[in-house]
Amino acid sequence: xxxxxxxxxxxxxxxxxxxxxxxxxxxxxxxxxxxxxxxxxxxxxxxxxxxxxxxxxxxxxxxxxxxxxxxxxxxxxxxxxxxxxxxxxxxxxxxxxxxxxxxxxxxxxxxxxxxxxxxxxxxxxxxxxxxxxxxxxxxxxxxxxxxxxxxxxxxxxxxxxxxxxxxxxxxxxxxxxxxxxxxxxxxxxxxxxxxxxxxxxxxxxxxxxxxxxxxxxxxxxxxxxxxxxxxxxxxxxxxxxxxxxxxxxxxxxxxxxxxxxxxxxxxxxxxxxxxxxxxxxxxxxxxxxxxxxxxxxxxxxxxxxxxxxxxxxxxxxxxxxxxxxxxxxxxxxxxxxxxxxxxxxxxxxxxxxxxxxxx
Amino acid sequence: xxxxxxxxxxxxxxxxxxxxxxxxxxxxxxxxxxxxxxxxxxxxxxxxxxxxxxxxxxxxxxxxxxxxxxxxxxxxxxxxxxxxxxxxxxxxxxxxxxxxxxxxxxxxxxxxxxxxxxxxxxxxxxxxxxxxxxxxxxxxxxxxxxxxxxxxxxxxxxxxxxxxxxxxxxxxxxxxxxxxxxxxxxxxxxxxxxxxxxxxxxxxxxxxxxxxxxxxxxxxxxxxxxxxxxxxxxxxxxxxxx
Amino acid sequence: xxxxxxxxxxxxxxxxxxxxxxxxxxxxxxxxxxxxxxxxxxxxxxxxxxxxxxxxxxxxxxxxxxxxxxxxxxxxxxxxxxxxxxxxxxxxxxxxxxxxxxxxxxxxxxxxxxxxxxxxxxxxxxxxxxxxxxxxxxxxxxxxxxxxxxxxxxxxxxxxxxxxxxxxxxxxx
Numbered sequence: 001x002x003x004x005x006x007x008x009x010x011x012x013x014x015x016x017x018x019x020x021x022x023x024x025x026x027x028x029x030x031x032x033x034x035x036x037x038x039x040x041x042x043x044x045x046x047x048x049x050x051x052x053x054x055x056x057x058x059x060x061x062x063x064x065x066x067x068x069x070x071x072x073x074x075x076x077x078x079x080x081x082x083x084x085x086x087x088x089x090x091x092x093x094x095x096x097x098x099x100x101x102x103x104x105x106x107x108x109x110x111x112x113x114x115x116x117x118x119x120x121x122x123x124x125x126x127x128x129x130x131x132x133x134x135x136x137x138x139x140x141x142x143x144x145x146x147x148x149x150x151x152x153x154x155x156x157x158x159x160x161x162x163x164x165x166x167x168x169x170x171x172x173x174x175x176x177x178x179x180x181x182x183x184x185x186x187x188x189x190x191x192x193x194x195x196x197x198x199x200x201x202x203x204x205x206x207x208x209x210x211x212x213x214x215x216x217x218x219x220x221x222x223x224x225x226x227x228x229x230x231x232x233x234x235x236x237x238x239x240x241x242x243x244x245x246x247x248x249x250x251x252x253x254x255x256x257x258x259x260x261x262x263x264x265x266x267x268x269x270x271x272x273x274x275x276x277x278x279x280x281x282x283x284x285x286x287x288x289x290x291x292x293x294x295x296x297x298x299x300x301x302x303x304x305x306x307x308x309x310x311x312x313x314x315x316x317x318x319x320x321x322x323x324x325x326x327x328x329x330x331x332x333x334x335x336x337x338x339x340x341x342x343x344x345x346x347x348x349x350x351x352x353x354x355x356x357x358x359x
Numbered sequence: 360x361x362x363x364x365x366x367x368x369x370x371x372x373x374x375x376x377x378x379x380x381x382x383x384x385x386x387x388x389x390x391x392x393x394x395x396x397x398x399x400x401x402x403x404x405x406x407x408x409x410x411x412x413x414x415x416x417x418x419x420x421x422x423x424x425x426x427x428x429x430x431x432x433x434x435x436x437x438x439x440x441x442x443x444x445x446x447x448x449x450x451x452x453x454x455x456x457x458x459x460x461x462x463x464x465x466x467x468x469x470x471x472x473x474x475x476x477x478x479x480x481x482x483x484x485x486x487x488x489x490x491x492x493x494x495x496x497x498x499x500x501x502x503x504x505x506x507x508x509x510x511x512x513x514x515x516x517x518x519x520x521x522x523x524x525x526x527x528x529x530x531x532x533x534x535x536x537x538x539x540x541x542x543x544x545x546x547x548x549x550x551x552x553x554x555x556x557x558x559x560x561x562x563x564x565x566x567x568x569x570x571x572x573x574x575x576x577x578x579x580x581x582x583x584x585x586x587x588x589x590x591x592x593x594x595x596x597x598x599x600x601x
Numbered sequence: 602x603x604x605x606x607x608x609x610x611x612x613x614x615x616x617x618x619x620x621x622x623x624x625x626x627x628x629x630x631x632x633x634x635x636x637x638x639x640x641x642x643x644x645x646x647x648x649x650x651x652x653x654x655x656x657x658x659x660x661x662x663x664x665x666x667x668x669x670x671x672x673x674x675x676x677x678x679x680x681x682x683x684x685x686x687x688x689x690x691x692x693x694x695x696x697x698x699x700x701x702x703x704x705x706x707x708x709x710x711x712x713x714x715x716x717x718x719x720x721x722x723x724x725x726x727x728x729x730x731x732x733x734x735x736x737x738x739x740x741x742x743x744x745x746x747x748x749x750x751x752x753x754x755x756x757x758x759x760x761x762x763x764x765x766x767x768x769x770x771x772x773x774x
Binding site for chain 1: 400401402403404406413414416419420421422423424425426427430433434435436437438439440441442445462463465466470
Binding site for chain 3: 181184185186187188267270271275345
């Protein structure tokens, strides 16, 4: 049997929610530690982990708080395991302390944020208003997390495994940034078996395993001696530059012959895509750039197109700033955004495009 | 001739940053002696706190992790659950364990995590400049209680060990002190017991160690030891709590 | 072909399950499909609805503004969603629990009464699904039954049986 055929046969089609797809992908990618705390709209993820982690050789803990959950992940990661936590906006705010320490100690880890409305307790409707928090260092210090934004349930599955890979490769925390709509909706996915490294096989010479036949390892982010922290920060920065060079990801649609380029990510991009297709049917020259990596932001996607842009978000203009930086004044940028429960609809997008088109 | 004294293998041959008369250096050394005696240096993973002992890993010569302030027991939980064959302990001060980390402390204990906890109680925040700790005694002067701790305004000294003893997940708690050679011997024994408990899978064990902070008590080293003996043990009585 | 359905009622009426059976059957029919739930803050007895989109093409928004089909299981949901139907859209109403008056293009069935008659009030949802199948030939009965078999708890064969009976009764209305 050739490998392609074997691959096809090992594929299973499943109808699951985005939250469950993230959880299943994590387990298959070798996540061996999960700690979480209840919060809507990501509870299906925690429940899935509670049902499956132990049977499949992992650890599940319902933590006493988000702060504890993220710090448990810190410990598990320090011990060499692939580790994950998930939450939604208010809970992710609580985790920022731990995320800063993870970045400072260069510990791989995956943090899932199924965003809801804010600020404060906000509501449980889908939103994209944590973009700044995710892509700029959400906690203290000069650091970045790698941020991936799935747009379909299939991508929830594919990008979670990728997040573990990249997080291990670069030793940076990785964030899966979804929203309540994507987390709770069901869609069929094709399941692929990922090859996950076991705890013993994983190549992490820095991990805490007990100092048998080697010098003692220390996992830390503290550099008190003059000059040491600056040296370490410069090391982080050169790592971030490498990530920016090599890990930009995006999807393009109809950019060859285009007058207006829509820019949207995650759930919002699905709706934008619907609008683009409807507008194309009417002969309108409209295309789409869908950033998949939010940090690093896919600047390259914008380099060659000097057309009118329309940025659409479930926020009042956060990714907008990255588009402005990428375009750098070389093209016009319009914005359409709602947040707090409101989601820009296909009809609203079409109306806005028509206005720009003819205006 | 039998060798009766040696530098512990688990203790690095460096000088510490601790003030004269501070209890941390002694507590560090006792831990390394016990680790050596139990032959577990290659299995031990220590979790250092935020506070005066923040760089304990520069003195201990075995695998260690830093933890954010108060989160040592969450970090230790993560390590131990992933590597149950290793021996994992936390070393935490009173602010770390009983103020900012109270939640992590209570819930790790309540889950009955198979961990050993060394809790240094010196009734004050040292590293940040002698502020009131949760364990500061009534009338004790600190930089944030200039007229002495007042029950009406700042509440009472928190007896976290007695609180934890109520939890079924907790298997062993003892309060010991570093104020005299006899008490130091007892401290070492208690530390050993806490680690053996973990090795035998018995469960959550905590040793609270009353430890001198001459600098922020405004005393010289000898009177600081006397203050533990004559004053501090009245509020924090020594002995096995559970 | 794109079919957009809103299924609405109250918590405990099997609203989500009805949508999931449809979605699973759509998957078995090799269609693109999305299922999007919405609950009130109450766990039981509150408002509940889900949105299902079945299509031959990739689906954009899983959210439905104007539906091709509305399945309404109680009076409150009728009031809430009455204006969310396309001009030529189909409306299926559970007349056991909702008074529809003279609504254009609305068909009704006493789904809750049918379910009570079968000895299990919870299968009213499947009776409604049956009526839908009889009126729109997008998903085959065969795939619906296959989906139900796949989703049914293996240790309760009698539960599957009564659900299938309700489905048939709904089709016969």
